Amino acid sequence: MKLSYSKIPLREIFGETLVELGAAHPRLLVLDADLNTSSRTVLFKQRYPDRFVQCGIAEANLFGLAAGLAAQGFTVFPSTFAAFATRKALDQVYVNIAYPQLDVKIAGSYCGMTATECGPSHNCAEDLAVMRSLPHVKVCDPGDNHELRAMMHAMMVTPGPVYFRVAKVNAPELFGADHKFEFGRGHLLREGRDVALVGTGFMTAIALGAAELLDREGISAAVAHLPSIKPIDEQLIGKLARETGALLTIENHRIHGGLGGAVAEVTARDYPVHVEAMGLGDTVFEAAPLQDLLRHYELTPCAMAARARALVQRKRRASAA
Amino acid sequence: MKLSYSKIPLREIFGETLVELGAAHPRLLVLDADLNTSSRTVLFKQRYPDRFVQCGIAEANLFGLAAGLAAQGFTVFPSTFAAFATRKALDQVYVNIAYPQLDVKIAGSYCGMTATECGPSHNCAEDLAVMRSLPHVKVCDPGDNHELRAMMHAMMVTPGPVYFRVAKVNAPELFGADHKFEFGRGHLLREGRDVALVGTGFMTAIALGAAELLDREGISAAVAHLPSIKPIDEQLIGKLARETGALLTIENHRIHGGLGGAVAEVTARDYPVHVEAMGLGDTVFEAAPLQDLLRHYELTPCAMAARARALVQRKRRASAA
Amino acid sequence: MPCLKHPDPALLRAFTDCAFHTRRLCLELITQAGWGHLGGSFSAAELLACLYGGILTIDPRAPGDPLRDRFILSKAHASPALYATLALRGFFPIERLFTYCRLDGLDGHTQRGQCPGIEYSGGSLGTGLSYAAGTALALRLEENFGSRVVCLLGDGECNEGQIWEAAMSAAHHRLDNLIAVIDYNKVMAKGKTSDLMSVAPLRDKFAAFGWTVLACDGHDLAEICLAFHRAKYLEMNGRPVVIIAHTVKGRGLPAAEFNYHWHTHAPTPAQAEGFLADLNRTYGRAEKFSRALVAPTDGGLEAVITADLAL
Amino acid sequence: MPCLKHPDPALLRAFTDCAFHTRRLCLELITQAGWGHLGGSFSAAELLACLYGGILTIDPRAPGDPLRDRFILSKAHASPALYATLALRGFFPIERLFTYCRLDGLDGHTQRGQCPGIEYSGGSLGTGLSYAAGTALALRLEENFGSRVVCLLGDGECNEGQIWEAAMSAAHHRLDNLIAVIDYNKVMAKGKTSDLMSVAPLRDKFAAFGWTVLACDGHDLAEICLAFHRAKYLEMNGRPVVIIAHTVKGRGLPAAEFNYHWHTHAPTPAQAEGFLADLNRTYGRAEKFSRALVAPTDGGLEAVITADLAL
């Protein structure tokens, strides 16, 4: 398997797709909190200055304004870093947006560890857990450029609040331009019998790499990609559980309450099998380049292959016993 | 089993224990956000006015002040409703308190559905999930008056941030005055073979009631109480999984990422068995008296017994197959 | 659209009636529910009576009309007063009020769309002015220059930083179709605002944030009308307007005036009868409750568990 | 404790040196890390030089002394300037600066306790003034009346409502041992503050929130000293003090002054050389970088996956 990597970063696709949607939907608004050249909402601003609202460095108000605008029938994309979308305005997202189920699409930029050198205050390894705990909010983390674009088109025809991540990364190309995104639907990227590697966001690429390494030693690993964390693809998780009996998840997020937690909640309820989670632990972020963070936190194909190998052995011991 | 219920509500114990701790610890401070007669920090205010700081209706500032005070060596108890402690100041709790691991003990009053008539804005069914996703923060939900008191004494000798719940309820008496609380330690309240009912906070009383009902029809249900959700008692969960093969959790919280999620993360990793979660679903709260809410959301001994009965049947079918 | 500059005495009498019955109904609702915010509901009674009596352009039979004025109750704990005023103005049947704090009923704090006339999901203080500013921005984007957005805030609520974020952004975006009203009753939940977290001088604060500041006696109907007359018609100069309405928390009940105990306590049926007598005395009337009031009982956890085990 | 009213010329020369080398080191750090906030570091260079040159009572050899003054950098993205100033003043070896944005090194935003002299974990704008107010309150509770708390804020940062919550509470609690300084460089991340979300008039806003307001040219050493002389010794009247320091974002680099592009871009080694030449020209010097600068490379996800698969 040879992955190729896009030359265009995800955030650029985010900006371009906003422009695309803006053309088709005259009632689409974009709100910014002094980050538009970073988040790339600047592309929308340049094209549709009248539908771009600068809210300054005031995230609580950003989401309050978004709610008021959505209540009058606009589809609103308030945009800031994932850290601030999650932590600075949770109450406003919850009481003013999630409960009344207003049509607000929240983009969390620089999610997970992709704020890199910014360190703990800007990196955000809890947004999936936090947003998943709110009622009525759909939560997703796209795997590549095509999927982000498809996801944004899908949310335009799906009323109600959505939280989606825009990692600062050049994503591996997992899908083609014809890729379809559906809320609640995952994708089986590779068949396998011994273990299933389950990823979300760009981390799925690491799972694909690990599967490759495992294949070289004769371990057959399935690889699934779950861009939609809430709702989550329970059918696919069930199929993987039944067919492999051991799941290993990987996410650009803390291992508490995110993808690993959501998958474990499903398997524990319906298909009890081993599920292990890879991601950030109960630790503060280092501030460093992405390659160093991925290695430091052991989120690499080699590390994942090693965890999978051990998991397969435990599974076999368990079924032997 | 005949449960007796305290005539003194949990929040009263919270206030009294603050006074008790205040006497022993001259560097203990209590901060309020215009709720002291509701949260009962008013008892501390009356006794130690110089160590009580009124912060007004400004929760972000409440936790920022707490951080600054703790940084100078005080042990600070900022207090507000769980909803506002969780949603209004997550960023301040995270960046200014959790990361530097300051000695701040956060009391979340009126947690879960115990804000009753207040409705969605004040009830809070996500605090466990949200706080559990933060690094270095211990998270707990006491089951009765003795446990709350023991918990507060324990946190005074355990440096670092803690989030604990103070439900607005008259709790059932689960423990004696000599009850010991340890972070990461749960309690087996009742032995059983067929299924394990696992509760946190006052909901454990519902599990005890359900076990009683199940016993009448010959189903042997173990009951465990997990007041410490992070860290969680992995040994006890393992023992229950091995001995009963089916767990049913119940919490005064949404079923996403709280007690049910934390338990499923452990079993899925180490002891794959069926785990089902009872609590609030992906819905908005009604505003009504507690008894009506418990029945409306099917969080009663009868409802739990029914879920447990079905779970035992599924387990048996599964092992038969 | 009545004249607000020189309001017709008949109109003012109608406002007086509305304010009185709003208070009376608040007593009924809060007593029956055993829960609710009495003090902050009473301090807003005249403001709401005037707003829905003619200041707001809004038709009870078409509460969704895009050309209506929008009203946002940021201090959403005063919901009993808003529910009562809406019912009295015909937005929905009076009977519906008595679902307050019951399952499938009216929430303790307003929920958008739960009943006709409710625009905003609130209860978390500090969030309403942003929502109102967003609404005002939406009206401008839609080139609806006729509608106004009116947002009612508490004085303690102005402790919340989000109020000042919203104030800053409303001035920055020149939202002169936005009118904030402060129910300046000098008391918050647990004491005097000046003792707990002073917001004074409110006039200077809003002025420094770029707003036009007006003031009135929030219980004087003519003054209220005049203030809104200026706010709606004279001050279209690119600046949002705030009306500082000086009020009395618990106004109308000697026992509750300026008394934070009645910020959030529910009277017993007996106390409620006494309070109605006080109201009748204060306003020179002889009104009765619409029904015999009963206090609710919440057996809570114990009732639920005991009932099931008794099966 | 030097005289701030009539500072000795030798002292001012030392401040000038410190400010220059802080800028020089910022260029080195940001270029080597390929990341950092240049504009906001440069606008604060003189303020930090004066603070750590003598305004703050703090001994580099005893940075934990309970009797020290506390300094809180709320605009924590200016960390390169603070790290450099601290190193230049001997809080830790210059060499340690070069761990900036490396694993186990100095964070892109300050982290409490990560190196001597850092009091506060920041990076999320708007949180520092509350933390500073809490610190000031703690000093008073400990009856430490000698120490002051100084908090440096950005002008764009004043968009954050929490700043106004903190301002309100500091005045309410009469924290006259708290001094806020606004690095008023008129620019935020993506443009002019007046275009994006105006905070003007800052003077009136802080005055209305109960603060004593002083102003100075944030690049004029004598004016800075005089402002702090007044703030520290004359204004102990129960009110917190804010010094509005008028500054220039990117000050010292013609290409970067008032230019938001340089809010957060890292120069290439070549650009950095050019910038140093500009600095030397602006300040009439002939300084060199301490080393040959190299730009970092982050192969990111691709590098990590490709490397493993190549094994």
Ligand SMILES: Cc1ncc(C[n+]2csc(CCOP(=O)(O)OP(=O)(O)O)c2C)c(N)n1
């Ligand atoms: C964010 C938040 N914190 C606390 C509360 C609890 N609470 C409800 S009303 C109130 C006091 C409000 O005082 P004020 O704004 O003056 O309202 P009024 O006097 O008009 O009732 C408080 C603290 C809340 N609803 N929201």
Ligand SMILES: Cc1ncc(C[n+]2csc(CCOP(=O)(O)OP(=O)(O)O)c2C)c(N)n1
């Ligand atoms: C809460 C929050 N939102 C956004 C950012 C991203 N950010 C970093 S610096 C900055 C601009 C700050 O402007 P200002 O306060 O004027 O600082 P200065 O001009 O001194 O750099 C922004 C938006 C942040 N660090 N924190």
Ligand SMILES: [Mg+2]
């Ligand atoms: Mg008030």
Ligand SMILES: [Mg+2]
């Ligand atoms: Mg600036």
